[in-house]
Amino acid sequence: MSTSEKPPVLDFATDWDHTDPQWVSDPYPIWEDLRQRCPVAHTERYGGGWFPATHELVSQVANDTENFTSRMPIVVNGRLGDDAPPAPIGVVPPISSDPPFHHIARRLILPAFAPKPINALEPQIRALCEKLLDDMEGMDVVNAGHGFAQFIPPAVISHMLGFPEEDGDQFREFVHIVLEGIDEMDQEKREIAFQPVADYFEKQINDHVENPRDDLTSYLLNVEIFEGQKLSVEHVFGTMLLILIAGIDTTWSAITSSIWHLATHPADLARLVNEPELMPVAVEEFLRFYAPVTMARLVKEDFDFNGCPMKKDDWLLLGFPAANRDPEVFDRADEFIIDRAENRHLAFGLGIHRCAGSNLARLELRVAIETFIKRFPTFTLDDPSVVTWSQGQVRGARNLPIRVR
């Protein structure tokens, strides 16, 4: 759906819209204003919903699985009511699951994303980044989005799922279909668009059933959810889809936002080049300041939330990026401080739905920045007016031409 069809937002406190051009291009002043005035904003758009803007209220929602369900983590148009995918499993477990099933589904995938197996991927990710940078040899202007960041997570995810390397272009096309399709509000149109992806996943699942190997797809097919009981094919399919949706534009957005920051803040770039030991804390500050991911919940039953009369099936937009700019929690919250030592940010969420891929995301982000600034120790935005930012619940730079010499 194109935003031009919608009336412009006059007051975000009573009519918020996370796809409004003003929110897309620079949401931070909006959130600061809401924190001072509301702090829970309301909208009649999307069938009705709420947006808490403070760290405290975002934390409350994230930890409240009694009153909020995760069964639809992305806002679509209209009140879903009984059309919402059924709790407690949802279509993309475990992100769409509620307790107690959530715990079971999550335990299954966490070992694959724990630090030890993820850190083993570092040499491969580094080689991939170096290869992408090699391809930029001789260029004065490189695209840190379309030419760099967008290639990194798909290659890693495809490798983890055990998809053939020669299917790389096809896989990137599927990523495109799925990520574009998420914003498609019409469920039927979305399903038609997703069909080639579903067919490919089915082919891969069948191949892995016949030829099991050491990868995530075989792992999901063989792991026992209860003694002697494997996952349903729907569950495997849903988790693979989740890994594709959640593992790709999220991380590439974090990478592009970080490179955008360095391109526009030469003192931070110089410091990071000269003091590489700052990288771990800098990564956390990139994550705090440019947290890419906003999640959603649905209200389970009518109830009062901090004075807000929430109704069953209202949307709740869970703005981790807004929480990360709350001056109640962060000293000089609206400043990027590259060596910020205390940084209790919520970029990966909070509570039982903490991003299962956070170790992988951090690794990709760190290696991408390390290799990029090593290759190009000074760089600037080539033309700020052509930089575009994604719309919706994942925020990051998309078109990002960088002048490297």
Added chain:
Amino acid sequence: MKVTINAEKCQGHGRCFSIAPNLFDCDDLGNGFVIGDGTLSADTIEVARLCQANCPEHAIDIEE
């Protein structure tokens, strides 16, 4: 002084064992645990406090 991780609160953000791998490690789900009995020395108290200040779930306790 001793440092402990509240396993009920820990969600595996991984901040503690990234900052202080000498004090914390993680299990195969990625959840943090304290290495040894968690007794802190003059050398480790400061970094333990830093880990505490970075845990999004407030899962790290330091017993004076």
